[in-house]
Amino acid sequence: MKNKTYLKASLREIAYSKGRFIAIILIILLGTMLFVGIKAAGPILNSSASRYVDSHELSDLQVVSTGGLTEDDLAAAKKVKDANVEPGYQFFYADPDKNEVVQVFSYDPQQKQNQLVVTEGRLPKTDNEVILDTKAKDNGYKIGDTYKINDADQLKEASYKIVGFANSPIFISTGERGLSNVGNGQVDYFAYIPKEQFKSEVYGIFYLTFEQTKDLETYDSDYEDKVKEKSEQLETLFADRPQERxxxxxxxxxxxxxxxxxxxxxxxxxxxxxxxxxxxxxxxxxxxxxxxxxxxxxxxxxxxxxxxxxxxxxxxIEEQEQSLADMKEPSYSFHQRSDNPGFQEYGDLSERIAAIANVFPVFFFFIAALITFTTMTRMVEENRREIGTLKALGYSKFEISKKYFIYALSAAAIGILLGSVIGTEALPRIIFALSSERYNFDQVHIYYLPRPIIQASIAFVLASLGSALLVLMKDLREKPAQLLQPKAPKPGKRIFLEYIKPLWARLSFNQKVSYRNLLRYKSRMVMAIIGISGCAGLMVAGVGLKDSLSSVTAKQFGPIIDYQGIVTLSDDADNPADRQAVETVFDQEGQVTASLPSFNEAIEIRQSGQGTQQLTMMVPQSSKDFADYVHLRNREEKTVRLDDHGAAITEKVAELFDLKEGDSLTIYDSEQQPIKLKISHIVENYLGNFLYMSKDYYQTITDDSYQPNAFFLQTKSMSEKQENQLSEELLTSEKVVNTSFVSQQIQTQEDSMANLDAIVLIFVVLSGLLAFVVLYNLTNINVSERIRELSTIKVLGFFDKEVTMYIFRENVIFTLLGIVVGYGVGIVLTAFILRQASMENVIFPLVIHWTAYVISGGLTIVFTLIVMAVTHVKLKHINMIDALKSNE
The missing domain is CATH 1.20.5 (Single alpha-helices involved in coiled-coils or other helix-helix interfaces)
Structure with a gap:
């Protein structure tokens, strides 16, 4: 009967203090929701992508060759263990009338890999039908239209009927379709035509899947390792094929x-x-x-x-025979899924979310747990008399503690349960919804990750139940008579402001009381400032992350990269006459204001214990002129000039391989030949990895003659149409294989960073909610601790506004101090998150605009005003009789 009565009393405690109970639940809910939701977002997004590509049988590898693929090539590919190989045809077609570039694939209804996802219409059934990329609808194509491809060398017919539109798992991005060697160099959309229409005697592409990758997540390291292993086996099998072909x-x-x-x-x-x-x-x-x-x-x-x-x-005939004799070996390329347009970008999004999830939610979680600890501690201290009474009545320590166990575990259980469910179900969906317009994935697959839920449960149970236990262990050691007596208030002390007499004399009585109370209850002040500064810092970090991530292009293009495009020459454009022909196109178009020949090559750095790193080596024809195209400088903002004593390397590579100025380094060129060089400068860079050296130094370390294979371009301000026109003219010269414009890189990078807008929005909103709950809870604790004090000054004749100001002055000071400290916390937190989120080819600069501070400080002040408005209503209804109950 006794236990039953006490259980009712325990449940009644929840009803009596429902405001505090709800506040604890909300704090735990918010902390758990962000921690579990963000921790789960990356794996869930990756899993959803994996399900999509697996359900449509996306190939693990694609093999293409500049010389076409034969039956001998097919036999070689089939030698890879557990490989399913499907040959197909493909080519690029540039429509001169419509200024469109299309990648044409062969359609085979028997083909299992890379199954099309029909969005409108149907798949081709007869030889004269075609299905187009959904993106082609933007160009005005409709079902039933006649679609023309005038390429008699590749196709038997020139006209086809459009019967549908589709997406392909090869292209998961809604906007990116890759590069071509015709037209302006950019593919606009793809088309699938029945394979019987292709006239080629050799295949254009092989698609491969492997049995050993069937059950692996596509973005997992296990999958990547397995595909890399298969790719290396293919490369070995095809090692002699270029010469044979x-x-x-x-x-x-x-x-x-x-x-x-x-x-x-x-x-x-x-x-x-x-x-x-x-x-x-x-x-x-x-x-x-x-x-x-x-x-x-x-x-x-x-x-x-x-x-x-x-x-x-x-x-x-003699010329043709000479051309045959001079013909270079065809190249074989082995493309993994990560090489498909948009595929790696999506994976990078998940990696960035995972990196941010290791820092931001944990700090958020810490603030939530800290406030929960404070709230539960205060609750137990408020019930000292009740504990003393129960102890005097003969209740055991365990029986007394049960009430607080029930209270703490109930709040923690509800908060953890709701936070885990809402976090897992909502946050990944929100992130997916806000970024899905850039990808063709149809839905997100939600599942629960046990690890973050268990971590959240342990932390909040310890914060809520542990805080109650700590105070109970202390109080239950005391005798009932001591517990029945209220704790004596802290003695008044002179504060340092009192020694500044001219200032102290000008303060009103109420102001003096407020300042004394601030320093009298130091623990309360510290907790308030920690809670407010933590939330303000979280909001600064949330907006600061967006500012920093978005500033990569502003820091890279202009301050460092000061050219507008790079023209890559074909392999056979190896003499001055060919380069002169390309420069003639520059002059004809009239958009190019300056150009600089350069030798550019993809190289590798290998080191034990560190993965192979690819970077671009640039050797300009003139080091002096190169300074106008790339502004090399070190972190001390000192300008760096290329010299004949060593190479300049970008800072991210130097960090990855622990390189310093004066160190020696071995690089491997495109033919895997080692080249030993000296590092003379480490230069600032934010996007990509580069190695720069002078022409003379390059010739010294390689013993090769210098042969430019590219041009840096500086141009007038150009529209996308003008850039495409220049690219098309350059490709038409047959001396150029690709023209890459900086504007395209900027747009790609900005689109990639835009994927994180959802994360930033979630951080700011949830940080704001936490700030509001923290302020409300801390103010409630402050009022409940001083209820007798407030009742007393009300009895003494203070008006309602004066009583509110008694608390409000302290809260304003706490808030302002918390905001200032929070700014510092936000800067440190942002810098730490950016360091965790940095990638092998990207450095995120620390950039926080003034808007981050305004949003953080402004919201915190607004929340303080709202809380004080609610507190004012509460203080107006204080029962002054409470003052008569005081034994003080």
Whole structure:
């Protein structure tokens, strides 16, 4: 009966202090929701992507070759264990009339890999039908329209009927379709045409999937390692194929030339006989009639014309034979899923979320747990008399503690349960919804991650139950008589302001009381400032993250990169005449204001214990002119010039490989040949990894002659249409394989950073909610601790506004101090998060605009005013009789 009555009393405590109970639940809920939700967001987004690509059988690897793929290549690919290989056709087509570039694939209904996701219409059923990329609808295409591809070398027909639109798992991005070697270099959309329409004798692409990757998440390291292993096996199997394929192409072409060569040789032999006979007849021409002499002259002219034609044909054949002899080996490329347009960008989003989740939610979580600890501690202290009474009545320590166990565990359980469910169900969906317009994924797959839920449960149970236990252990050691007596108030002390007499004398009585109370209850002041500064800091960090992530392009392009484009030359453009032809295009278009030849090459750095790092080596023709295109400087803002004593390397690579100025480094070029060099400068850089060196130093360390293969371009301000036009003209010259504009890099980077807007919005909103709950809770604790004091001054004749100001002055000081400290916390927290979120090829600069401080400080002040308005109503209804209950 006793236990039943006490249980009712325990439940009644929840009803009596429902404001505090709800506040504890809300704090735990918010902390758990952000911690669990953000921790789960990255894995859930990755899992959703994995389910999408797996359900549509996205290939693990794609093999393409500049020389086409033969049955021998197919046999080599099938030697990889557990490999499913499906050959197909593809080519790029540039429509000159519509200024469109399309990637044309072969459609085979029997093909299992890379299944199209029809968004409108249907798949092709007959040879004269085509299904287009959903993105093609933006170009005005409709179902039922006639679609034309005038490429007689590739397709049997030129006109096809559009029967549908679709997405492909190869292109998960809604806007990006990759690069091409025709048109302006950018693919606008794709098209699938029945394979029977393709005329090519060789395949254009192989798709491969592996049995060993079936059950692996596509963004997991296990999957990446397995695919990398298979890719290396393929590369080994295809190691000799470039040389063999070159021999095949040369042999096939020579076989086609031989009949022509024989025909010309026979023609020349016959011609020589005819010329011999004609010369014999000409010897007696003077004895012939006029008509016959005229016929001899005509025959001579005809033979001369025939000889010229045969000689030209012979020269042409010789040129073709020379071209065959000079032909370079075709290259074989092995593309993983991460090489598909948009695929790695989506994976980077998840990695950034995971990096942020290791810092921001944990700090948020710490503030929530701290306030929960404070609230529960105060609750137990308020019940000292009740504890003393129960102890005097003979209740055991365990029986007395049960009430607080129930209270703490109930609040923690409800908060953790709701926070885990809302966090897992809502936050990943919100992030997915706000970023899904950039990707073709149809839905997010939600599942619960046990680890963050368990971590949150342990932390908040310790914060709520542990705080109650700590105070109970102390109070239960005391005797009932001591517990029944209220704690004596802290003695008044002179504060340092009192020693500044001119200032102290000018303060009102109420102001003096407020300042004394601030320093009298130091623990309360510290807790209030910690709670407010933590929340203000979280809001600064939330907005600061957006500012910092968005500033990468502003820090990189302009201050460092000061060119507008890079033109990459083809392999056979290896002489000054070819480069002059490209420069002629620059002059014709009139948009290029300056250009600088350079040798650019992708290189690798390898080091034990550190993954292989790829970077771009740039060797400008003129180091002096290069300073106008790339402003090299170190972290001390000192300008760096390329010299003949070493190379300059960007700071992220130096950090990854622990490199310092003066160190030696071995790099591997595109042919995997080692090159040893010295690091003379480490330069500032935010996007990408680069190695710069002078032409003379390059020739010294490689013993090779310098041969530019690219141009840096500085241009007038150009529209996208003008950039495309310049790219198209350069590709038409057949000396250029690609033109990359900085504007495209900027847009890609900004789009990538825009994916994190959802995260930032969630952080700011939840930090604001936590700030409001913290302020409300701390103010309630302050009022409940001083209820007798407030009742007493009310009895003494203080008006309601004066009583409120008694508390309000302290809260204003707490708030202002908390905001100032919070600014510092926000800066430190932002810097730490950015360091955790940095990637192998990106450094995020610490940039926090004034808006972050205004939003943080402004919201905190607004929340303080709202809380004080609610507190004012509460203080107006204080029962002054409480003052008479005081034994003080």
């Amino acid at each position: 070159l021999a095949e192409i040369q042999s096939e072409a020579q076989e086609k030339l031989n009949p022509e060569k024989t025909k010309v040789a026979d023609g020349l032999a016959e011609l020589e006989q005819a010329e011999t006979q004609l010369s014999q007849q000409t010897a007696f021409a003077s004895q012939l009639p006029v008509e016959q002499r005229a016929q001899l002259v005509a025959a001579q002219e005809q033979l001369a014309e025939n000889r010229q034609q045969l000689t030209e044909a012979q020269s042409k």
